[in-house]
Amino acid sequence: MADLLLELEDVRAGYGEAVVLDGVSLSLPANGSLALLGRNGVGKTTLLLAAMGFVGIMRGAVRLGVRDISRLAPHRRAQAGLGWVSQERDIFPSLSVEENLTVAARPGRWDTSSIYALFPRLRERRGNMGNQLSGGEQQMLALARTLMTNPSVLLLDEPFEGLAPIIIEELTGAVRKMIDDEGVAIVLVEQHAEVALRLTRDAVILERGMIAHRAPSQELLHDHATLERYLGLKLG
Ligand SMILES: Nc1ncnc2c1ncn2[C@@H]1O[C@H](COP(=O)(O)OP(=O)(O)OP(=O)(O)O)[C@@H](O)[C@H]1O
Numbered sequence: 001m002a003d004l005l006l007e008l009e010d011v012r013a014g015y016g017e018a019v020v021l022d023g024v025s026l027s028l029p030a031n032g033s034l035a036l037l038g039r040n041g042v043g044k045t046t047l048l049l050a051a052m053g054f055v056g057i058m059r060g061a062v063r064l065g066v067r068d069i070s071r072l073a074p075h076r077r078a079q080a081g082l083g084w085v086s087q088e089r090d091i092f093p094s095l096s097v098e099e100n101l102t103v104a105a106r107p108g109r110w111d112t113s114s115i116y117a118l119f120p121r122l123r124e125r126r127g128n129m130g131n132q133l134s135g136g137e138q139q140m141l142a143l144a145r146t147l148m149t150n151p152s153v154l155l156l157d158e159p160f161e162g163l164a165p166i167i168i169e170e171l172t173g174a175v176r177k178m179i180d181d182e183g184v185a186i187v188l189v190e191q192h193a194e195v196a197l198r199l200t201r202d203a204v205i206l207e208r209g210m211i212a213h214r215a216p217s218q219e220l221l222h223d224h225a226t227l228e229r230y231l232g233l234k235l236g
Pocket residue numbers: 015018020038039040041042043044045046047
């Protein structure tokens with residue numbers, strides 16, 4: 001069990017009385033990358049929210065390394081090393097790109113120069129205000145801001161949602177470098193299953209709040225029957 005970074009064990013979580021996730025266990029090793037797939041409403045975002053502490057768990061445990069973080073508030077989990085990129089593109093609209101980055105900074109491998117090397121477009125835009133950026137640039141900045149906190153694990157919730165194909169290509173290029181060259185550990189929730197599977201090493205498919213399938217991403221990419229069964233994808 002060496003080097004397990006993030007672990008969810010037998011997690012039950014939901015909203016009020018409603019149970020959305022039940023008996024979910026998964027783990028992410030150091031340098032791991034996990035695609036979290038499933039149809040709309042199966043609980044993917046809820047799983048990330050439960051890991052981050054925005055949704056409380058009714059049963060089970062969330063661990064970061066050897067530390068049980070199940071009872072920690074979200075900001076404490078962030079301090080402990082969980083990085084969260086929500087669907088909301090969390091940036092400060094009236095701060096410049098550079099200010100957005102520097103206010104998030106915590107010591108570590110990621111600083112403005114390594115971020116600008118990963119996202120040359122943000123370097124070009126460093127003096128622009130957050131609200132002057134396109135949707136794709138805002139998404140890059142939201143991701144870059146979280147990297148600036150130097151997290152040990154990055155949780156990404158549908159980062160490519162609603163973006164033009166050309167921007168998706170640019171962003172996936174950066175995420176690929178992050179994973180392959182920099183060894184950033186990530187959990188990636190994504191509707192674009194093919195994109196997610198090409199980026200990650202491992203994948204799980206959620207169905208009705210439970211894990212229905214686990215496989216290496218490359219294997220799942222070619223398992224058309226499973227992709228069609230759980231995701232309704234017709235490939236090949
Ligand atoms: N704040 C909330 N209060 C009550 N129920 C919620 C809340 N947020 C989500 N749900 C419900 O929880 C279930 C799982 O939602 P969740 O957003 O986790 O799914 P998802 O797999 O991420 O779907 P999508 O791809 O549509 O984002 C859904 O039935 C949804 O209606």
